[in-house]
Amino acid sequence: MIEHIRDLLDFLDGSPCSVQASAQIAKRLEESGFTPLEESAKWSIKAGGKYYVRRQTSVLAFIAGSQPLEQSGFQMAAAHIDSPGLKLKPESVKTEGNVARIAVEVYGGPILSTWTDRELGIAGQVAIRKDGVSSVVPVDLQRPAAIIPNVAIHLNREVNKGFEYNKQIHLQAILSTGSTAGNPLLAALAEELQVGPEQITEMELFLYDFAKAALGGLDGNLIISGRLDNLGMSHAILSAIREGGKPSSTVVAALYDHEEIGSATAQGADSSFLAETLERISIAQGLNREEHYLALRRSFMISGDMAHAFHPSYPEKYDASCSPVMNGGPVIKWNASHKYASTALSSQRFASLCEAAGVRWQKFVMRSDLLCGSTVGPIVSAQLGIPVVDVGSPLWGMHSVRETAGTKDHESMIKVLRQYFQ
Secondary structure, X not given: OHHHHXXXXXXXXXXXXXXXXXXXXXXXXXXXXXXXXXXXXXXXXXXXXXXXXXXXXXXXXXXXXXXXXXXXXXXXXEEEOOOOXXXXXXXXXXXXXXXXXXXXXXXXXXXXXXXXXXXXXXXXXXXEEEXXXXXXXXXEOOOOOEEOOOOOOOOOOOHHHOOOOOOOOOOOEEEEEOOOOOOHHHHHHHHHHOOOHHHXXXXXXXXEEOOOOEEEOOOOOEEEEOOHHHHHHHHXXXXXXXXXXXXXXXXXXXXXXXXXXXXOOOOOOOOOHHHHHHHHHHHHOOOOHHHHHHHHHOOEEEEEOXXXXXXXXXXXXXXXXXXXXXXXOOEXXXXXXXXXXXXXXXXXXXXXXXXXXXXXXXXXXXXOOOOOOOOHHHHHHHHHXXXXXXXXXXXXXXXXOOEEEEHHHHHHHHHHHHHHHO
């Protein structure tokens, strides 16, 4: 299983934002024999065939089962590939006092203080017009291209007592000093892509922590990296379906973008992407609408998003009865308001999978006096009317620029998902 951990580290390093994560997923799927399908073309699907389809940055992969779809249903797992962070405002580059800097928008809910005083890369995608033809291409400057420095403690004596960063003023990223380029970011992008600056018409770029993913702790059982939430669960689901053989049920991996901002986009979990894809799979296999709905009624989903591990320095933040420990196994997440979709039925099914895989599992419930986050599970459950269980691997520092997870938990999650996809 050490290969899974090495591949996870490579996946994290190769996925500075969802644009690159999506490309990494497609590359790994094709290496495992999955055939790409286009939404704009007719599909031909054979039993046992492996396929994937992309809608912008979101990816759905599936293996057509050997049993009739209306009898066996869809066995699905879902996660999201985006992470909280800082998105560049493309028209905001300005130079003052020989310092070129750019403003940012906050994407999702990052821990803002963790983004200061560290090397930051710039990655995403840009639109190019060349010889009258427009295209959108991924880009990663692949160097520490920016920094958001704190002011000295001598000038802000209250910083250690709880300082609130103004998102418009304090989080502007410094790009260069003494630059002769009118827009040093545009010049750097043009050089990287080998085009003229005037050929770049739009950009959608994010800052990211430039430090590599690493194993830590004296026993080497900790994974320390940016974007573990939620590339960790995305990698576990991707690994499991890549290793799938010829399942009896049709198995599906849904890896969405835009969960951190609500999922209500063309490729988010609150879009038509999954429902349309499932129906097209049914149509391609000769099912009528009645039979498609029969397939849905026999379907199930595991929704994977990283979980909160018990932090011994903050015991007051946890419900002592349900506090998962690091490297203690996959976590089933519960919430009375169904911010998590787990029910007695769906939870029991996941627990049974853990037993069959020889894996311990844990439970998490948020303290009653704290607000709970949410994920894609409840959205899909409401859209399709299917049972969903929300699970995740334990994590420290969720939404920090550097998060910490456990190697044993990641390995155990892959085992359970592999058992599920069989």
